[in-house]
Amino acid sequence: MGKMTISKLAQAGGVGVETVRFYQRRGLLDVPEKTGGTGLIGGMRRYGEADVRRLRFIRGAKAAGFTLDQIGELLKLDAGDDRKRVRALATERVAALDEKIAELQAARSALAALARDCAVSDEGPCPIVQAFERG
Amino acid sequence: MGKMTISKLAQAGGVGVETVRFYQRRGLLDVPEKTGGTGLIGGMRRYGEADVRRLRFIRGAKAAGFTLDQIGELLKLDAGDDRKRVRALATERVAALDEKIAELQAARSALAALARDCAVSDEGPCPIVQAFERG
DNA sequence: TGTAGGTGCGTACCATGGTACGGAATCAAG
DNA sequence: CTTGATTCCGTACCATGGTACGCACCTACA
Numbered sequence: 001m002g003k004m005t006i007s008k009l010a011q012a013g014g015v016g017v018e019t020v021r022f023y024q025r026r027g028l029l030d031v032p033e034k035t036g037g038t039g040l041i042g043g044m045r046r047y048g049e050a051d052v053r054r055l056r057f058i059r060g061a062k063a064a065g066f067t068l069d070q071i072g073e074l075l076k077l078d079a080g081d082d083r084k085r086v087r088a089l090a091t092e093r094v095a096a097l098d099e100k101i102a103e104l105q106a107a108r109s110a111l112a113a114l115a116r117d118c119a120v121s122d123e124g125p126c127p128i129v130q131a132f133e134r135g
Numbered sequence: 136m137g138k139m140t141i142s143k144l145a146q147a148g149g150v151g152v153e154t155v156r157f158y159q160r161r162g163l164l165d166v167p168e169k170t171g172g173t174g175l176i177g178g179m180r181r182y183g184e185a186d187v188r189r190l191r192f193i194r195g196a197k198a199a200g201f202t203l204d205q206i207g208e209l210l211k212l213d214a215g216d217d218r219k220r221v222r223a224l225a226t227e228r229v230a231a232l233d234e235k236i237a238e239l240q241a242a243r244s245a246l247a248a249l250a251r252d253c254a255v256s257d258e259g260p261c262p263i264v265q266a267f268e269r270g
Numbered sequence: 271t272g273t274a275g276g277t278g279c280g281t282a283c284c285a286t287g288g289t290a291c292g293g294a295a296t297c298a299a300g
Numbered sequence: 301c302t303t304g305a306t307t308c309c310g311t312a313c314c315a316t317g318g319t320a321c322g323c324a325c326c327t328a329c330a
Contacts, residue, residue, distance in 0.1 A: 043296080043308095062287095064242040067286075087253050090246055094243055094246050097239050097242060101236055101240060104232050107199045107200055107232060118222050128221050132194075153318075153320075178277095180278080197317095202317090
């Protein structure tokens with residue numbers, strides 16, 4: 001399972017072909033040499049397991065809320081073995097996630113309470129609409 | 136406190152002047168007639184409390200995770216008094232928030248565990264990097 | 271009345287994360 | 301050896317939510 005085409009790679013990584021190319025442009029995936037090439041220019045690029053792992057890495061990190069730029073940094077660190085920096089980025093991200101979660105939970109319970117109040121009666125101004133006006 | 140300029144409105148709403156204009160372009164805020172106008176074209180637009188409330192509404196709804204398009208719908212519903220629809224949008228949003236919160240919590244605890252494992256030793260491959268590769 | 275700073279408007283640009291298109295070349299199957 | 305599907309590459313476009321610029325005009329304050 002060493003030499004797959006870009007579409008196989010994309011499939012293995014759970015993304016589209018265009019997304020693979022996009023990641024290549026962003027420098028997140030490298031672009032292998034073209035093999036074959038009957039003509040003077042042609043040939044196709046072939047991908048291996050390492051590329052699949054890298055693609056999965058990107059997916060995993062994205063799911064953890066890292067941006068593509070941060071993922072780029074993580075990939076560089078992976079090569080450089082700077083675990084201290086990786087840990088720092090991870091704990092930073094945990095803090096950011098905690099903040100975001102708290103924010104969403106606040107919004108969620110406020111909104112749920114409003115929907116409940118709004119459901120009680122149809123008299124007077126809608127509490128949901130009113131609440132937002134107060135900021 | 137009835138006739139403020141756009142910058143006062145922006146200040147009262149906690150956004151920038153350009154953002155107010157952006158919301159006007161999006162149809163979220165309306166554009167009052169120009170008053171004064173010594174010349175044939177000129178004059179300045181003046182804003183009142185209703186505009187401030189609307190701006191606050193947008194802020195509040197944004198904090199609850201509504202998109203600007205959804206906010207546009209909420210504003211139309213506000214005018215039309217369709218509370219059933221407002222409730223539907225609100226409960227829909229609560230469900231979406233629940234989903235997002237669960238997702239972030241999963242990412243958070245996975246990442247926190249990884250950071251912990253990674254901190255234990257500097258031997259072998261970094262668990263954080265490894266974990267992402269497994270998807 | 272002079273002038274600094276605000277306003278109006280159109281338009282362009284930014285970041286983020288992709289998605290789509292067109293045309294030539296190349297590959298795989300019949 | 302032909303045909304249909306892929307690949308490659310550049311470039312353009314999409315949604316989202318703004319931010320910035322340029323330039324004429326307008327307004328408040330000393």
